Amino acid sequence: MNHPGTGIAPWNNRARRRAQRLARAAEALGPALGGDCGGKRVATASAVALLSAVIESGDRVCLEGNNQKQADFLAKALVQLDPAQVNDLHMVQSVISLPEHLDVFENGIASRLDFSFSGPQGGRLAKLLSQGRLSIGAIHTYLELFGRYFVDLTPQVALVAAHSVDAEGNLYTGANTEDTPVIAEATAFSGGILVAQVNEVVDKVPRVDIPAGWVDFVVQAPRPNLIEPLFTRDPAQISEIQVLMAMMAIKGIYAEYGVQRLNHGIGFDTAAIELLLPTYAESLGLKGKICRHWALNPHPALIPAIEAGWVQSIHSFGSELGMEDYIRARSDVFFTGADGSLRSNRAFCQAAGHYACDLFIGSTLQMDLAGNSSTATAGRITGFGGAPNMGADARGRRHSSPAWLKAGREARDGLGGARGTPRGQKLVVQMVETFREHMQPAFVETLDAWELARQAKMDLPPVMIYGEDVTHVLTEEGIANLLLCRTDEEREQAIRGVAGYTPVGLARDRRMVENLRDRGVIRRPADLGVDVRLATRNLLAARSMRELSLASGGLYRPPARFRNW
Amino acid sequence: MNHPGTGIAPWNNRARRRAQRLARAAEALGPALGGDCGGKRVATASAVALLSAVIESGDRVCLEGNNQKQADFLAKALVQLDPAQVNDLHMVQSVISLPEHLDVFENGIASRLDFSFSGPQGGRLAKLLSQGRLSIGAIHTYLELFGRYFVDLTPQVALVAAHSVDAEGNLYTGANTEDTPVIAEATAFSGGILVAQVNEVVDKVPRVDIPAGWVDFVVQAPRPNLIEPLFTRDPAQISEIQVLMAMMAIKGIYAEYGVQRLNHGIGFDTAAIELLLPTYAESLGLKGKICRHWALNPHPALIPAIEAGWVQSIHSFGSELGMEDYIRARSDVFFTGADGSLRSNRAFCQAAGHYACDLFIGSTLQMDLAGNSSTATAGRITGFGGAPNMGADARGRRHSSPAWLKAGREARDGLGGARGTPRGQKLVVQMVETFREHMQPAFVETLDAWELARQAKMDLPPVMIYGEDVTHVLTEEGIANLLLCRTDEEREQAIRGVAGYTPVGLARDRRMVENLRDRGVIRRPADLGVDVRLATRNLLAARSMRELSLASGGLYRPPARFRNW
Known part of the structure; x- marks a missing residue:
């Protein structure tokens, strides 16, 4: 008009x-x-x-x-x-x-x-x-x-x-x-x-x-709006491999960098980390030195760590069913209103996850040899929610912390020009077992995302976290520190070196992988001083939904589907 | 306790x-x-x-x-x-x-x-x-x-x-x-x-x-809270060099990439661009093709473009004194409440500037040969407000646009591994005259920020925009497209090649600079088809505060200090 x-x-x-x-x-x-x-x-x-x-x-x-x-x-x-x-x-x-x-x-x-x-x-x-x-x-x-x-x-x-x-x-x-x-x-x-x-x-x-x-x-509305308890993980389903990987994350990354402010992705891998804080991490003397501030939904798996005094603050994207009374009683930690209930806010929590956290750790379905990872698989168009935001280096960030400075130093050491200019870097960890369900290898030459992009005529393949932004790949075989890699070939061999018995892992250059291990780019559990024999479910601060509820003093009331006791 | x-x-x-x-x-x-x-x-x-x-x-x-x-x-x-x-x-x-x-x-x-x-x-x-x-x-x-x-x-x-x-x-x-x-x-x-x-x-x-x-x-309070009209620039103070640089920005960057969504820094350089939209950019047939959506305070200099139908939306960090009635009458463009006045919101506008814009363009005081820029000078601790957020590649971004895809292609063409994985990139333009006030060169071997970091014992030098994130350097001598540089040396010569008569500019390798010009890495006004003779103040859609107010139909009422007619 x-x-x-x-x-x-x-x-x-x-x-x-x-x-x-x-x-x-x-x-x-x-x-x-x-x-x-x-x-x-x-x-x-x-x-x-x-x-x-x-x-x-x-x-x-x-x-x-x-x-x-x-x-x-x-x-x-x-x-x-x-x-x-x-x-x-x-x-x-x-x-x-x-x-x-x-x-x-x-x-x-x-x-x-x-x-x-x-x-x-x-x-x-x-x-x-x-x-x-x-x-x-x-x-x-x-x-x-x-x-x-x-x-x-x-x-x-x-x-x-x-x-x-x-x-x-x-x-x-x-x-x-x-x-x-x-x-x-x-x-x-x-x-x-x-x-x-x-x-x-x-x-x-x-x-x-x-x-x-x-x-x-x-x-x-004729009935209350739907709410899904999407962030509840039953500790009973955590495997011993996941306990081992969580031990490596704590000792090899959290302690190493002194990570105080962080976000955990959703899943059993990170739930295992949360449940090892008051046990394994406590035994390493890490209380007060790591994991004090969180941008995180109210994960029930974090209850034992909160009760043990590990956690100073949690700001949340959304809430979690069953956590209402616990949150109300722990308003020292959660953001709550005068009414006692949580005020979550996805926009502000994503801003905090992007700019105020030193580390994001999450899982993926596939990773290629450049370190690009994606949960996209052929025939399905999924998207990644908050992961690309939190799993990207926040290049506008200007405040420093020991974790961020150390990651930045490792990435830039020996480089000149624009890439060598000192600056910090966010820790972005991809935690993945070498084989996923149905024995599908997690490490692949080419992401399914490429095929999906062709199918759906996307401008770019749907990569969740880019290899350029990933700093560590953690599998049951060890940790690959990509910050220390200086060439595409080193990065490829570092990834192959933790890719286990997948075809990608078997095709490793053994000599180069050993060399990377000598340089500390690849670290096995033994290199980290992680005793594999300790990696049992006994290390979990709660081994079931019932124990989680008990740890909360009965304040956490899991939804019916999780009440298996 | x-x-x-x-x-x-x-x-x-x-x-x-x-x-x-x-x-x-x-x-x-x-x-x-x-x-x-x-x-x-x-x-x-x-x-x-x-x-x-x-x-x-x-x-x-x-x-x-x-x-x-x-x-x-x-x-x-x-x-x-x-x-x-x-x-x-x-x-x-x-x-x-x-x-x-x-x-x-x-x-x-x-x-x-x-x-x-x-x-x-x-x-x-x-x-x-x-x-x-x-x-x-x-x-x-x-x-x-x-x-x-x-x-x-x-x-x-x-x-x-x-x-x-x-x-x-x-x-x-x-x-x-x-x-x-x-x-x-x-x-x-x-x-x-x-x-x-x-x-x-x-x-x-x-x-x-x-x-x-x-x-x-x-x-x-006993008197109304202080509000500063910080984003008002009197068009009378825009120089012909600034008009020339604005022409280059429009033809060599905005038109080239088809920039639809953007943020402008504060200053006369970008005010000149805003005032050339209904004149020079219109003559190039760019209306509707560039500059439709803005994350921007209500810059008075944008009034002629708004009146000419160039602007579809503006979301603002804050407001600007004197613009109240104009904003009320232009609620089609600005975010206003039921009361008719602006609802600015710095947090959301910064999120929009980070993630929803294809281009940030701003000025700086100093740039080094890696492209790092800073307004920090020795003896002063300033900080950079929103510039680091908007002047950084938003690596969590996943939606594409022609501008973002083209920048990403230019940056990654021919590279392999993680750096070569296709992805878009934000356009981050630093617009700077080769000499600033008191004939201080804007291009330097070493930023003052390094000295300041030593003085103030900072962990890192206070860099406003990192060279890694800058895509174009625009001076009166031309545009250096850093996306196309593949080595530190190319980048250095591209910057020297637009650094004019500064010592840094004079020390250029003439042969290499000519080679970069042949490749389109450096483009002079003539290469862009920008007729330097047209670069006069006559090209500005408003040449004074009075003309700005007239363009608004009298709705814009500049604060007293700007009322010079």
């Missing part, structure tokens, strides 16, 4: 379109748009009518959902729109995890997708893509997607989830604050429409997470 | 200490702790008594202030504390810019400092440091410091600035929201005490920026 004859757009388009949407909603809803919650409340049965009124074809729509909290009721409502009336939506959202997240594409309501992660729906997503039912803009790391919400992917409509709403329309997200603040801010301050589903309508919320003035419509 | 005999800390220390602080405040203030603003209001005259009551020796105290908004009244109150009672404070704050920010160290109230930027106070800071009056933890980029607020630099007390407070205690920050949300969140959810100074007490705020529940105390 142009000013007649000028070719220049008139102004106040956003305000006008917003007013039109609100007017359509008022007309469509009539008495279903209640007087309570500051006049923002919409009857549950009218959710579809609401979305039909406020969403226009071609809109960018942000549907909240991460790997924990899901705006599942609004997702179900969205699917019921009439594609003849609303179509060509551009979905911008953290996670593709509910069937409805893809139904909108199958139904012809949406056509374009920008996202970060799609674990369980990765196969179906790849299929829909190959059928031409949607186009993918890009797969992001969370903070990157949030950043684009303020630049070129600003939502016209956002559908979020909160725990409760009060009489004025203020939202309480409770422990799973997660992505809500950043989505709400990007939408509410750009003339967008913010719709929230809530579990409860109350007179006064325990605390205000999102002010009423930022919210346009509130709908009570 | 330990549980007797156990060696284990008891829990609820934070809650207990918080309750003690609140009780001391209630006792000290008595009737000065008013019943209004949700019972949070403290009489102006009691500000010092309040801070004495809530701050304890050794506390980490965050004093809000960035390069625009300042919690100046609370800064003045802090200085008046009795160092015999309160001392050894650890100040954590974005900017050292008011005299009071250093008075607290001179007075013996504070002893440790973590910060990001200290423009005008850099000399005095260096002096105090050399006198042993304070120790500096580190100098950060903003987002990094914010990240640490959630990890190891969480404030026990935060002193922030807002525009107004309502009867319940909700805060309205208005256009200069800036750092307040991130400081408030880190403090309010960790058992800290949040004190806000406000300009006005009102019945109802125009919008809620910080919910009342996050706020502990509110004090009305």
Whole structure:
């Protein structure tokens, strides 16, 4: 729409379109748009009518959902729109995890997708893509997607989830604050429409997470929003190999660099590390010297370390089911509100993980000989959530710490020019058993990501962590310190040298690998003084869910599916 | 304090200490702790008594202030504390810019400092440091410091600035929201005490920026908080050399890479680019092809481009004085609230600058032959604010764009191994005249930062942008594309080749420089098809403050000091 004859757009388009949407909603809803919650409340049965009124074809729509909290009721409502009336939506959202997240594409309501992660729906997503039912803009790391919400992917409509709403329309997200603040801010301050589903309508919320003035419509969902306990790992399933690898991580990396501030990826490998802090790490005299500050969800596996006084602070992306009472009682460690419950915040925790941590450690499915790793496999489009952000050297960082300086020195020693200019480096550790499920080798000549990129016509193969950013590869065979490698060949042999009996490992140059071991680039358990005979499950501070709960003084109440005692 | 005999800390220390602080405040203030603003209001005259009551020796105290908004009244109150009672404070704050920010160290109230930027106070800071009056933890980029607020630099007390407070205690920050949300969140959810100074007490705020529940105390300041119009550049002061450099930036970089999303540093160099968009760039047919989305404060110099329909969105770190009415009338472009005023947010805008922009362009004072640049000079400790964050390759980024892919291809073409793995790269341009004020050469063999690091016993020299991250160096002599350099020597000669008549430039290897020019590594105005004769001030879309105001239809009202007509 142009000013007649000028070719220049008139102004106040956003305000006008917003007013039109609100007017359509008022007309469509009539008495279903209640007087309570500051006049923002919409009857549950009218959710579809609401979305039909406020969403226009071609809109960018942000549907909240991460790997924990899901705006599942609004997702179900969205699917019921009439594609003849609303179509060509551009979905911008953290996670593709509910069937409805893809139904909108199958139904012809949406056509374009920008996202970060799609674990369980990765196969179906790849299929829909190959059928031409949607186009993918890009797969992001969370903070990157949030950043684009303020630049070129600003939502016209956002559908979020909160725990409760009060009489004025203020939202309480409770422990799973997660992505809500950043989505709400990007939408509410750009003339967008913010719709929230809530579990409860109350007179006064325990605390205000999102002010009423930022919210346009509130709908009570017929059942509480879905929350997945995704970060719970049953210690009973930790293997002795994982105990051994955790010992190596503690002695060979955490102690070596004096890592105080860190993030752990999700999985049994890192759960084992958490459970060895009050036992093995304590026996090495490391208490107070490592692992004091965390950017981490409330992992139940960290309870014994917290109880033993190892942990000074934990800031979280989201919460974890069953941890509510424990968090409330340990507000010295967790970030909690006046109501005693967690205030998580994925955007700020990702910023902290990127810039305020010295180490990221996580697992992968595949690694190539350059050290590039990926969990992407052919036929599935997954994305990597927060890993690319936390598993990348934060090159804007300027504050130093002993860990960061030592890593930087190791990487740059002997180099000249720009690459030799002194600067620190983040420790990025990939922890992986040489064989994964079904005896698939974790080390490969070529990542499946390349084939996937061809299939899905991606600009680049979906690499989770680039070899350039990985500092250490840790397997049951030992640790390869890539910081000390000076040539592509050294790096390749360092990786082969810890790749065990995989074809890649067997093809090692034995002499070069021994030379790398002499130089400390490769370190075996014996080189680290790690006694393999100690690597038993007895070393775990808790060996079962029951022991975790006991360690918490009964404050941690695992969800039913984990209550195996 | 330990549980007797156990060696284990008891829990609820934070809650207990918080309750003690609140009780001391209630006792000290008595009737000065008013019943209004949700019972949070403290009489102006009691500000010092309040801070004495809530701050304890050794506390980490965050004093809000960035390069625009300042919690100046609370800064003045802090200085008046009795160092015999309160001392050894650890100040954590974005900017050292008011005299009071250093008075607290001179007075013996504070002893440790973590910060990001200290423009005008850099000399005095260096002096105090050399006198042993304070120790500096580190100098950060903003987002990094914010990240640490959630990890190891969480404030026990935060002193922030807002525009107004309502009867319940909700805060309205208005256009200069800036750092307040991130400081408030880190403090309010960790058992800290949040004190806000406000300009006005009102019945109802125009919008809620910080919910009342996050706020502990509110004090009305005797005068409005200080705000500096730091991003206003008078077009009258733009030189013809700057016009020429801006032409090269547009034709040789923006058009070449198709840069759509970007951040501009502060200064006349980039103001010139902004003022050439509707003239020179328009004549090249670039409208709609470059510069559509910005992470940028509301630069007045961008008004002509906005009016000509060049700009689709601008998200801002802070606001700019005089731009209020213009922003309100251009809410299609700026992020504004329901009240019509800007909602800036430094944390989110820095995240956007890091992850959602393809290009950062800024100026520097010095660059060495590896491409490392710094504005640090001997005898002054300044820090770099947001530049390290935006002027670094965002290695966690996974979404692609033509600009980012092309830069990545250029950097990696022909390389193998980890460095050769395809990935994109951010464009980071340093724009600098070969000689700066007082005929000081901008290109040097060794940065002053090295000497400063020795003086101040820093772990690393304070480099603003590392050579590894710089992609282009732009001077009046031409553009050096460092992405295409494959050796340290090529990089050095590429830099010498645009370093003009500086000693560094004169010492170039002429043959090698000509070779680099043949390869397109160095490009002169003629190589770019930039007609030097056109580089006059006539090319600027506005040549004075008056013309800027006219271009805005009178909506932009420059502060008095810029009203020179």
